[in-house]
Amino acid sequence: MKRLLSRWIARLARRPALTPAQLRDLAPRRVLLVRQHNQMGDMICATPCFRALRETFPDAQIALVTAPVNREVVLHNPHLDRIFTFEQRMWRRPARLWGLLAEMRAFRPDVAFVLASVSFSVTSAALALLSGARYVVGADSRPFGHDVSAAAFSLEMPSRPELDTHAVRHSLAPLRGIGITTRDLSTVVAIAPEEEETARRILDDLGLRPGYWALHPGAGKGQNIWPAERFAALVRRAEAAGHAVLILHGPADAQALAGVLAHLPDPLPPTVNRFLCNDTGVMHLAGALPVPTLALFGPTDPELWKPPSDAVVALRSPRQTPDGRGPEYGWMENIGEEDVWRAWRGLRVAGATGERATEE
Numbered sequence: 199m200k201r202l203l204s205r206w207i208a209r210l211a212r213r214p215a216l217t218p219a220q221l222r223d224l225a226p227r228r229v230l231l232v233r234q235h236n237q238m239g240d241m242i243c244a245t246p247c248f249r250a251l252r253e254t255f256p257d258a259q260i261a262l263v264t265a266p267v268n269r270e271v272v273l274h275n276p277h278l279d280r281i282f283t284f285e286q287r288m289w290r291r292p293a294r295l296w297g298l299l300a301e302m303r304a305f306r307p308d309v310a311f312v313l314a315s316v317s318f319s320v321t322s323a324a325l326a327l328l329s330g331a332r333y334v335v336g337a338d339s340r341p342f343g344h345d346v347s348a349a350a351f352s353l354e355m356p357s358r359p360e361l362d363t364h365a366v367r368h369s370l371a372p373l374r375g376i377g378i379t380t381r382d383l384s385t386v387v388a389i390a391p392e393e394e395e396t397a398r399r400i401l402d403d404l405g406l407r408p409g410y411w412a413l414h415p416g417a418g419k420g421q422n423i424w425p426a427e428r429f430a431a432l433v434r435r436a437e438a439a440g441h442a443v444l445i446l447h448g449p450a451d452a453q454a455l456a457g458v459l460a461h462l463p464d465p466l467p468p469t470v471n472r473f474l475c476n477d478t479g480v481m482h483l484a485g486a487l488p489v490p491t492l493a494l495f496g497p498t499d500p501e502l503w504k505p506p507s508d509a510v511v512a513l514r515s516p517r518q519t520p521d522g523r524g525p526e527y528g529w530m531e532n533i534g535e536e537d538v539w540r541a542w543r544g545l546r547v548a549g550a551t552g553e554r555a556t557e558e
Contacts, residue, residue, distance in 0.1 A: 431535050515531075
């Protein structure tokens, strides 16, 4: 179905050609970005792309099309002026889809960018081409098996499906290929003052004071989850050392949370000056804020996925132990409780200010 859609788009949606130099000289007044993949970590790793576009087109209004799950992550991003939200089910609800397209066309973008990293979204290409933008710039779709970009886009950006460098640099690479870049590779998640006030009220209601510790035991991928009983053991050790611990969880973390609580005899006394989590989207959120964090890695390479902040320390499993569930499983169990306790307790809190990663 997607291949047929690719061919239809390529035949009917051709845009005028553009060179990288012409794009930069265009000085567009309104720029539309389409990056609506669902993974929170991927979106946070793409935020330097927004900075690069803002630095290249400082006077433009920049809008982003994203999925609902990532709307709050980018809502207050200082490099964006407007957010459009697209849901896949809109394809089955024409009235809502036409409403979104009407809003996007009312924005009157001069140029639309289809941002891609390790995959190419035909849906994103379709939204950009239906936005009313005269020019559409996007990643070369052919390495991903689609026939869209050469025939339909004004300008193709180079693309590499393989993640062979850090995720932030990989996301930025297509833009760099056409001369749009930034030296500041730090990720951004901005918090509004009213959100900070709401958080303070919640912490006050829980009786929390500055200096509490926190952990998040879940992850979107089962192979990235450290054993629940070891998280629970660290909670007990932290409390014995005089530190109250707050456990963070979301709707998808019910099983991981239940596993931790089952190993704790009493309800947790809620009381962050340090955070512990698996390799998951919340890790990228902690790195962008930034919070002193110990992130546990298994099959994923931290050289590619650890947030680019000195506030985050990665501890990776030394090896895989095959357990019959597949080659990506069996890593996390090899991270020892004592190693995690020592690294978590030893996080550099006072000086971990989230120093920005920059390109030499």
